[in-house]
Amino acid sequence: MRARIYKSDKRQFECKLEESGEVVKANALGNLLKKGETLVVGDWVQLEKIEETDEFQITSLEERESEIFRIIVREQRKKVTAANCDLLIILTSVSKPKYKRGFIDRFLARASQWGIRPIVVFNKMDEFKEEFDIKFEEERLKSLGAKCFEISALQPDYQPRYLERGYSELKEEISNRTSIFLGQSGVGKSATINTLSEGKYQLKTNTIARVGKGSHTTTWSEIIDLDGFCTIDSPGIRSFSLEDVDPEELLSLFPDLEEIASHCKFSNCEHLENSKGCVFWSKYTPDSPEGELVHSRLDSFQRIYEEVSALEFWQKKY
Ligand SMILES: Nc1nc2c(ncn2[C@@H]2O[C@H](COP(=O)(O)OP(=O)(O)OP(=O)(O)O)[C@@H](O)[C@H]2O)c(=O)[nH]1
């Protein structure tokens, strides 16, 4: 019977049966686990019931539509943490913590790498101050293919004032999908999930796994089922760092820039102000409306590029 893995902890799995919705514990056939972690939350699998023991066994794995992963650089291998995620929800705050375009661009790069559609949610709109140019950010994100929403997690009946979409549109967007919420600490991920679940779920604010605080060796990940939508909670997928991305592949995660860069005169163009024949500086001057957007992206790209190429393990190659 068909089922989806909802929780994985080393070699033990909890699976939700597609037909009955029942959640059962299951083991996996050895050959499915051979390479260490070939089964992850979100995977669709076939289960068989072992009559003698009444236990369930995972007998096969369906091909994945998308994977959330990181590259373990030293081992040259991909570590998958979740599968079949439909939507990457990038949450940001318009008050505290301060909106950081660079963070959004990092998450957008991940969305591009994982092949998952991103949307951006501006939260804490109840504390909105006019000096924040939400329309500019929206235009920028729209041109990158990300729909934007404005909400207040603390006031679900907040109506959008600046953007087309608000809370009810967000509810619709996530319905029947599996999403993952990303965003810096304190933007309101837990609060938003709680509100969207309409009381069914009560995550303590500040409980969603933190990243980058000391060692986090937690292996467990789960899908939280919230009646009509699901979210994947897993430590290790929220980091902003793109340090596992090969600097030479970074541009491919900025498809908008990659397109423009393909017109630069030299294929090894560094896209600096004095680079000869660089389209970014000849055609898209930073003070033109279109150039402002392009250069804000180039800026993010170059920051990450510098950061990543400074890492020892990437330098070894050269
Ligand atoms: N004013 C206002 N405060 C909010 C809103 N959403 C969340 N908060 C507050 O912001 C703080 C952080 O919210 P959390 O939901 O814990 O944020 P988080 O993103 O889950 O944080 P981490 O668990 O650290 O990643 C809490 O004190 C919330 O009450 C909002 O829409 N408006």
Ligand SMILES: [Zn+2]
């Ligand atoms: Zn160039």
